[in-house]
Amino acid sequence: MDTNTIHFIRLAEADELSFRLHEPISVTIDSLSVILCCTPRNVKFILRRLEEKSFIRWQPGRGRGHTSVLTFIRSIDEALEDSFQELMDKGKIKEAIELVGFSEVNEPLKERLLSSLNKQMGFHSEADTSSGQDVLRMMRARRLEKLDPAYVYTAFESYLLGQICSTLILYDAATQTFLPGLAHMWECSEDHRIWVFYLRKGVRFHHGRVMTSRDVKETLQRLIDLNSPAIWHYRDIERAEVEGDHCIRFYLSRPNLFFLHLFSCIHMSILPYDVDIRTEIIGTGPYRVSDLNEDVLVLSAFDQYYGIRPHLDRVDIWFVPDHGPGERHYELPGVVRMKLPAERCSTNSIDYPALGCRYMVFNFRKPGYQHNHAFREAIRIVYDQVTLIRELGGNRITPASSFLPWKSSQVDWTASPSLEEARELLIRSGYQGETIILGHTVHKDLEEADWLKHRAAEIGLQIELHAFIEYKDDNTVSTADLIMAEEVLEDDWQWGLINFFKNSSNYLHNYLESGQHSRLDCELESFAQLSGEDRAQLLDRVEGILREQYWILYGCHMNKKAQLNQSLFGLHTAAFGFLDISKLWIKPGFQ
Numbered sequence: 001m002d003t004n005t006i007h008f009i010r011l012a013e014a015d016e017l018s019f020r021l022h023e024p025i026s027v028t029i030d031s032l033s034v035i036l037c038c039t040p041r042n043v044k045f046i047l048r049r050l051e052e053k054s055f056i057r058w059q060p061g062r063g064r065g066h067t068s069v070l071t072f073i074r075s076i077d078e079a080l081e082d083s084f085q086e087l088m089d090k091g092k093i094k095e096a097i098e099l100v101g102f103s104e105v106n107e108p109l110k111e112r113l114l115s116s117l118n119k120q121m122g123f124h125s126e127a128d129t130s131s132g133q134d135v136l137r138m139m140r141a142r143r144l145e146k147l148d149p150a151y152v153y154t155a156f157e158s159y160l161l162g163q164i165c166s167t168l169i170l171y172d173a174a175t176q177t178f179l180p181g182l183a184h185m186w187e188c189s190e191d192h193r194i195w196v197f198y199l200r201k202g203v204r205f206h207h208g209r210v211m212t213s214r215d216v217k218e219t220l221q222r223l224i225d226l227n228s229p230a231i232w233h234y235r236d237i238e239r240a241e242v243e244g245d246h247c248i249r250f251y252l253s254r255p256n257l258f259f260l261h262l263f264s265c266i267h268m269s270i271l272p273y274d275v276d277i278r279t280e281i282i283g284t285g286p287y288r289v290s291d292l293n294e295d296v297l298v299l300s301a302f303d304q305y306y307g308i309r310p311h312l313d314r315v316d317i318w319f320v321p322d323h324g325p326g327e328r329h330y331e332l333p334g335v336v337r338m339k340l341p342a343e344r345c346s347t348n349s350i351d352y353p354a355l356g357c358r359y360m361v362f363n364f365r366k367p368g369y370q371h372n373h374a375f376r377e378a379i380r381i382v383y384d385q386v387t388l389i390r391e392l393g394g395n396r397i398t399p400a401s402s403f404l405p406w407k408s409s410q411v412d413w414t415a416s417p418s419l420e421e422a423r424e425l426l427i428r429s430g431y432q433g434e435t436i437i438l439g440h441t442v443h444k445d446l447e448e449a450d451w452l453k454h455r456a457a458e459i460g461l462q463i464e465l466h467a468f469i470e471y472k473d474d475n476t477v478s479t480a481d482l483i484m485a486e487e488v489l490e491d492d493w494q495w496g497l498i499n500f501f502k503n504s505s506n507y508l509h510n511y512l513e514s515g516q517h518s519r520l521d522c523e524l525e526s527f528a529q530l531s532g533e534d535r536a537q538l539l540d541r542v543e544g545i546l547r548e549q550y551w552i553l554y555g556c557h558m559n560k561k562a563q564l565n566q567s568l569f570g571l572h573t574a575a576f577g578f579l580d581i582s583k584l585w586i587k588p589g590f591q
Contacts, residue, residue: 094295149271153505
């Protein structure tokens with residue numbers, strides 16, 4: 001905020017002046033000097049500038065000791081809005097975002113400023129070079145979590161890493177086959193215990209060095225050294241041998257028919273061995289990181305990308321946490337939807353019924369009624385999928401009994417148990433009216449959590465909502481009795497499900513106790529040795545355990561809907577239903 005606006009607000013909020021718009025107020029220079037914390041001489045300079053800016057009218061008193069007259073001709077909201085617009089006109093988006101968070105900005109004004117900020121997001125063609133640059137700007141309602149393939153779990157960060165880094169091979173969901181990536185060919189022994197990858201030549205990292213097989217070996221070793229949450233999947237690998245710069249061979253302790261999935265997932269994004277990824281994220285993907293701080297992530301097209309160079313030259317992602325739900329912000333679809341300003345009617349619409357669903361999981365590592373089967377069943381009835389969709393609607397499209405929509409569609413949803421059944425189960429559990437803590441994210445889960453709280457109250461179940469921003473760093477997660485969440489699976493759904501069951505960084509891992517983990521481990525031990533059909537049956541059986549024991553309560557499947565300007569072309573979905581920004585382009589002059 002500029003100093004003129006700060007001085008104006010200080011005057012307008014001063015108790016001594018009793019702010020009244022367009023009404024003259026008698027003041028003295030000495031009293032204004034106290035309010036503005038400056039000398040009488042500087043007061044006169046400040047008043048002159050405020051008058052030039054049309055914030056006030058000033059009529060100085062004649063003679064020493066005589067009162068002067070100050071008239072406010074702008075409201076505080078108008079001053080803040082003008083200051084915001086001036087920042088936006090100068091391209092100072094960071095400062096404008098900071099202004100939205102000032103305590104002087106009330107909720108109606110915040111809505112207007114965010115709406116104005118939305119209009120600066122989206123797709124632009126900038127004439128700051130001879131050829132011009134096509135730029136996508138978007139906002140996120142939370143800070144970016146760490147961009148590290150070894151630890152990443154959240155959908156948006158995984159999606160970004162897919163734009164920055166590359167994997168040896170790619171999974172094609174349409175054909176359920178694998179395509180060449182950084183490796184142009186691969187083969188395995190008859191017993192599936194030796195796998196060989198042949199690498200493309202001339203692939204460059206963003207820092208300029210050519211990728212070799214050593215980078216592949218060190219990427220795997222890094223997962224091992226860091227004890228990555230995803231390391232369970234790679235436990236069969238005994239050793240990796242480099243055979244020149246463009247060939248690498250993996251030796252396994254037992255057959256692994258799931259091996260290709262492990263080298264197409266984001267955890268095995270190939271990183272350069274000579275760069276510390278903790279300080280600088282370097283990959284071989286279509287976009288490189290040109291700037292990253294707590295306010296913005298800037299991705300620039302990588303001209304030496306081994307594939308097809310992106311059409312968009314730059315992507316700016318601004319982080320605007322704690323300023324309301326994601327629907328307000330103009331974003332890519334996914335966890336948070338992209339939305340054009342209401343007055344823009346020329347749009348394309350994309351529907352992406354995402355794999356995965358909304359769900360709740362109980363915290364079995366904390367003492368409480370959640371260890372009682374009847375209690376969990378009672379909440380299952382309260383959290384009724386059909387009622388949830390009917391009463392809240394939105395992008396909730398179908399009730400879920402599985403993370404997989406086609407499994408949920410096999411269920412007969414015509415009959416729903418009554419709340420009276422839930423009340424009886426609650427009594428049977430021995431519940432005595434104690435408060436149950438439900439954890440939920442600050443904005444995304446609030447509506448659903450509040451809906452559940454009120455339904456629970458109808459059967460005498462007292463739920464207290466505790467909001468959190470990031471589950472890894474918030475005490476709410478460990479103290480909650482249950483958590484409301486959403487899981488969005490990769491298009492490679494078998495990988496997505498087994499990673500959900502075995503990745504040590506998610507809610508399920510952190511909330512189940514050792515006996516429950518042992519049961520799942522026993523079920524899943526032979527997963528990678530099975531054929532695709534047998535793996536699908538095994539995953540279905542494990543989901544059945546979660547469902548029948550009420551360890552997880554499935555909610556509903558979501559539609560990741562996006563509205564996009566019609567000048568935007570090359571619409572392809574990438575991982576998790578986000579748009580593949582490497583294929584987007586803007587048609588010049590399109591009306």
